[in-house]
Structure formats: structure tokens, C-alpha cells
Amino acid sequence: MIELLGVHKAFGTNRVLRGVDLRVTRGTSMVIIGGSGTGKSVLLKCILGLERPEAGLIRVAGEDARRAAREAFLARFGMLFQGGALFDSLPVWQNVAFRLLRGAMKRPRDAARAVAIEKLRRVGLGPEVAELYPAELSGGMQKRVGLARAIAAEPEIIFFDEPTTGLDPIMAGVINELIREIVVEMGATAMTITHDMRTVRAVADTVAMLHEGTIRWAGSVAEMDATPDPYVHQFIHGLGQGPIAAVR
Amino acid sequence: MNLTRQLARLGRGVLGAVAATGRVALFAADTVSHALRPPFYGREFLLAVLQIGWLSLPVVGLTALFTGAALALQIYAGGARFNAESVVPSIVAIGMTRELGPVLGGLMVAARVASSIAAELGTMKVTEQIDALVTLSTNPLKYLAVPRVAAATLTVPVLVAVGDSIGIMGGWLVGVNRLGFNSATYLRNTAEFLEAWDVGSGLIKGAVFGFIVAVMGCYHGMHSGRGAMGVGAATKSAVVGASVLILAANYLLTEVFFSA
Numbered sequence: 001m002i003e004l005l006g007v008h009k010a011f012g013t014n015r016v017l018r019g020v021d022l023r024v025t026r027g028t029s030m031v032i033i034g035g036s037g038t039g040k041s042v043l044l045k046c047i048l049g050l051e052r053p054e055a056g057l058i059r060v061a062g063e064d065a066r067r068a069a070r071e072a073f074l075a076r077f078g079m080l081f082q083g084g085a086l087f088d089s090l091p092v093w094q095n096v097a098f099r100l101l102r103g104a105m106k107r108p109r110d111a112a113r114a115v116a117i118e119k120l121r122r123v124g125l126g127p128e129v130a131e132l133y134p135a136e137l138s139g140g141m142q143k144r145v146g147l148a149r150a151i152a153a154e155p156e157i158i159f160f161d162e163p164t165t166g167l168d169p170i171m172a173g174v175i176n177e178l179i180r181e182i183v184v185e186m187g188a189t190a191m192t193i194t195h196d197m198r199t200v201r202a203v204a205d206t207v208a209m210l211h212e213g214t215i216r217w218a219g220s221v222a223e224m225d226a227t228p229d230p231y232v233h234q235f236i237h238g239l240g241q242g243p244i245a246a247v248r
Numbered sequence: 249m250n251l252t253r254q255l256a257r258l259g260r261g262v263l264g265a266v267a268a269t270g271r272v273a274l275f276a277a278d279t280v281s282h283a284l285r286p287p288f289y290g291r292e293f294l295l296a297v298l299q300i301g302w303l304s305l306p307v308v309g310l311t312a313l314f315t316g317a318a319l320a321l322q323i324y325a326g327g328a329r330f331n332a333e334s335v336v337p338s339i340v341a342i343g344m345t346r347e348l349g350p351v352l353g354g355l356m357v358a359a360r361v362a363s364s365i366a367a368e369l370g371t372m373k374v375t376e377q378i379d380a381l382v383t384l385s386t387n388p389l390k391y392l393a394v395p396r397v398a399a400a401t402l403t404v405p406v407l408v409a410v411g412d413s414i415g416i417m418g419g420w421l422v423g424v425n426r427l428g429f430n431s432a433t434y435l436r437n438t439a440e441f442l443e444a445w446d447v448g449s450g451l452i453k454g455a456v457f458g459f460i461v462a463v464m465g466c467y468h469g470m471h472s473g474r475g476a477m478g479v480g481a482a483t484k485s486a487v488v489g490a491s492v493l494i495l496a497a498n499y500l501l502t503e504v505f506f507s508a
Contacts, residue, residue: 050379074385085380087372099384102287149384 001026001157001189002047007056009042016042017053018213024206026061029183029190031200033235034210035244040193041082043210044159047191048077060157071104078150078188082162084142086134092145093130096120099153119148123178140171147175151182158183160192164199176202197236200224209235211244272489275467276459279397282390292395300361300396300462301403305410307360308353312411315348316340316418324427336427337434338441340419345442346506349412350450351498354457357404358490362465365396366486369469370479378470393466397459404458405451412450449505456501457494464490 002024009017016039024030032040045051047058049065058065060076086095093116099105100112107115117127123144134142143163150158160179164172176199183190183203192203200207201221208218209232217229224232234242319340327333369392372378381388416438423429465486472482 045379048383050382071385074383077383079380079383081376081380083375085376087377087380098386102289103385105385 001061003059005057007046007053007058009046009051009053015213020215022208022215024189024191026189027187028205029203030206030208031192031194031204032208032210033194033200038210039213040210041161044161044191044193076156077159078155079159080146080150080161080163082165084146086142086145088134091131091133095145096148096152098149105153115152119152123148139166143167143175147178154186155188157189162194163192164196172198179203272467276463278389279393279463283394283398289391289395292391293399296395296399297403300400301406304357304360304407307356308407308411309414311352311356312349312415313418315352316344316415317422319343320419320422336423337437341416341438341442342446344415345412345446345450349415350408350453350457353408353411353454354494355491358461358487358494361400362461362486362490363483365462365465366469366483367479369466370472370482373470373472374474374479396466397462400458400462401455405454408450408454412447453498453501456497460493460497461490
């Protein structure tokens with residue numbers, strides 16, 4: 001479904017991605033792990049076209065991402081941003097139904113609102129939340145609204161950028177469960193980037209580790225636990241000693 | 249060696265300024281190009297009209313009122329040296345409509361609107377709301393910049409017209425109450441000396457200034473650096489850039505409109 005071949009991306013002299021090769025199979029959930037500043041978010045942004053890679057090929061459903069018709073290409077995706085990225089000026093329901101109120105997927109306002117209420121219910125929020133503004137919500141509620149927005153237009157592919165960052169353990173567990181349920185229910189292809197090993201175990205079919213701009217290791221969760229790779233071992237056990245420098 | 253280094257630094261500064269000017273010009277051209285092609289975001293446009301036009305009325309009105317009043321006092325004091333006190337109504341009217349109405353109105357809108365647009369869009373940038381727009385198949389330039397630029401270009405001339413009227417009224421208030429002018433004579437002199445082009449040229453300036461204010465606010469906001477410092481720097485650059493460009497554009501337009 002998603003294929004990256006030799007993707008390079010630099011910011012000035014900082015070479016963030018140095019030849020990333022990765023394949024995500026349709027209908028599976030891949031989690032990308034790696035330390036802070038290793039380029040995990042940049043990788044997602046390159047796939048979406050928010051950043052332009054200097055070299056390499058990105059294909060989505062066999063289509064070259066650079067040559068695809070932009071609107072149709074983006075209509076395949078939903079994304080949950082790390083901080084929610086909800087639009088402050090719009091009430092919750094209009095955030096969720098944003099895509100359904102304009103552009104190619106536009107539908108009548110009442111119908112869009114009904115979809116928004118349904119998606120909010122799906123992520124555990126009642127209709128009373130619909131008219132609130134993002135600033136009136138807690139961090140956990142904002143994540144849920146972001147999740148509802150990501151799934152509102154029933155995308156084929158969903159990206160989750162650090163979905164549990166800033167949440168308490170209970171709320172993080174709830175969000176992890178929701179992500180897993182929704183991805184399975186929709187049959188969507190999912191890519192999640194995280195440091196949180198609980199998220200990895202709750203959400204992943206496959207795991208890939210990004211280190212120094214390349215995919216260091218990839219495999220299933222069971223293989224991750226058994227791998228002798230010292231980088232993966234250090235990361236998943238959170239060890240200070242190992243080949244990954246603790247201070248980067 | 250030291251001189252070479254100084255020249256290199258100067259060259260880098262000049263090249264940087266030229267490149268920045270080019271980027272702003274391309275951004276402005278891109279915004280105009282998108283303004284002419286659907287989709288159009290009517291609700292965002294109306295909200296921008298409210299924010300930029302309606303809510304700027306008090307500050308523009310107060311600025312014009314006090315400026316017109318001060319102008320009347322200055323012209324009266326200056327005119328007294330040549331026994332030409334009677335020119336107060338006509339000079340206040342011409343000064344307000346041709347220069348002070350549009351320029352001060354433009355600068356006040358720059359202070360109020362360019363800063364608010366840059367801060368709002370800069371915050372949207374650093375909180376990934378602009379990236380979110382892209383993932384929701386919405387062009388940020390079309391959704392954020394076009395409505396604001398269109399609203400500012402259309403509403404600032406209206407603000408200038410209101411400011412002109414209030415400024416002339418400020419002059420009239422001072423003329424009648426402080427300088428001993430007859431009310432009817434003051435108003436008749438104002439109307440007789442004022443030409444349509446005096447007002448029209450000011451309104452055209454207002455449209456140009458409104459365009460500049462919104463473009464600078466949107467450009468700096470959408471290209472804001474990271475964090476609070478980035479948004480602060482974007483806001484400052486938007487206000488300073490818009491103010492300087494308004495004054496430069498005012499000189500150029502005055503040359504075009506009124507040079508012999």
C-alpha cells in the first residue's frame with residue numbers, strides 16, 4: 001500500500017533521512033519507533049507531501065506520490081497530529097466534519113454534522129461536546145476529537161503522530177485501544193510513530209526502527225522482543241547503556 | 249582583509265533583502281492567482297471583513313478625529329503668518345482625503361490587523377494546524393490568505409472613507425468651537441474646494457495599503473519560525489514590513505497621481 005525506496009531528506013546540513021526503504025502492506029498497522037530527532041515525523045510528512053524529499057521514490061497504492069492528483073491523493077489519508085492540531089476558531093463538530101463541509105467531499109451541513117456526532121460517539125465523546133471549542137477541552141478529549149477528525153471521511157490510510165504524548169497512562173491506554181479498534185474496524189492501513197512501547201504493543205502488526213536516517217530493523221512485535229539487534233534491544237528496554245547515545 | 253569581510257557581509261545582507269522581497273512578491277502573486285480561481289471560501293471572507301473592517305472602525309475613527317482636529321489648529325497657526333486663516337477648511341479636507349486619511353488609516357490597520365493575522369497564522373503554523381489543513385485536502389493559501397487579503401483590499405478603502413469624513417468633522421469641530429469659523433461657511437468651503445479625485449485617489453491608496461497589510465500579515469504568519477519567539481518575530485516583521493511598504497507605496501502613488 002505504501003512503499004518508500006531510498007528516501008532522502010535534509011534540512012540544511014542536517015541529513016535527517018538518509019535512504020529510507022520501507023513497505024507497509026494494505027490493511028496492516030505499522031509502528032515506527034526511534035529516538036527523538038531521528039526523522040519519524042519527517043518521514044510521515046514526506047509521504048503526505050508536506051515535506052519534499054531530495055531523492056527517492058514514494059508510492060501509495062502503486063501511484064508515485066509526486067505525480068498524483070493532489071486532492072485525490074490526500075483524500076486517501078487521515079492524520080492524528082501529536083498536539084491535535086485542531087482549528088481553534090471552529091467548534092468541535094466543524095473540526096471533525098471539516099472535510100465534509102468543503103471541497104470534493106462536501107455534503108449538506110446537517111448531514112456533515114450528523115457524521116461528526118457519530119464519529120465523536122465512536123471515540124467516546126457525547127453530542128454535548130460538539131458545540132465546544134478546542135480550547136475548552138482537556139488534552140485527552142482533544143486527542144479523541146483529532147482521532148474523530150482523522151476517521152471522519154473514512155480514509156484508506158491513517159497516520160498517528162505520537163498519539164499518546166502528554167496523556168496520563170489511563171488515557172494513553174484508552175487512546176491505544178481506540179486506535180486499534182478503529183483501524184481493525186475500518187480495515188485501514190495505519191502508520192503510527194511513537195516512543196511509547198505500550199502503544200507499540202497495543203497497535204502494531206509490524207514494527208520498524210528508524211535510526212540515523214535509515215530503517216535499522218523491521219519485523220513483527222514478537223520478533224522485536226526476540227531480536228538480538230542491540231539498537232532495538234536498547235530502545236525497547238529504555239536502557240541508558242548501548243550503541244544509541246543517550247545524549248544526542 | 250577586513251574590508252573584504254565587511255563587503256561580503258554587506259553583499260549577503262543585500263542579497264538576503266532582495267531574496268525576501270522576491271519571496272513576498274511571489275506570495276502576493278500566488279494569492280491573487282488563487283483569488284481568481286475556485287473554490288471560494290465565503291464564510292472565511294465574511295469573517296475577515298468583520299475582523300479587518302468592522303472591528304478596525306473605532307481605532308481608525310479616533311485616529312482620524314484627532315488628526316483632523318490637530319491639522320485644523322496647525323493650518324490656522326501657520327496660515328495666520330500670511331493672513332490666510334480662511335484656507336483651514338479646504339486644506340484640512342484635502343490633507344485628510346489625499347494623505348492623512350489613507351496613510352494614518354493604513355498604518356493603524358497595519359498595527360492592528362497585520363499583527364493579529366501574523367500572530368494567528370504563526371500560531372497555526374507552530375501547532376501544525378496549517379499542516380492539518382493540507383492533510384484535509386485544503387490549500388492553506390486559498391483558505392487562510394485569500395479571504396484575508398480580499399477582505400483587507402475591499403474594506404480598508406471603506407475605512408479610509410469613514411476616516412476622511414471623521415477627520416474633516418474633527419477639523420470642523422475645532423474650526424467652529426475654537427477658531428471662530430462660521431459653521432455653514434466652513435462646510436461650504438470644504439465642499440467647494442474638495443474634488444472627487446482628492447477622495448478617489450485616497451480610496452485607491454486605501455485599497456493598496458489594505459492589500460499590503462494582509463499580504464505581509466499572511467506571509468510572515470505562514471512562514472513563522474518555531475515557538476513563541478518565532479511567532480513574536482513574525483508578528484514584528486509583519487507590522488514593520490507593512491508600515492514601511494505603506495509609506496513607500498504612498499510616495500509612489502502620490503508621484504503617479506499628482507506629479508505635474
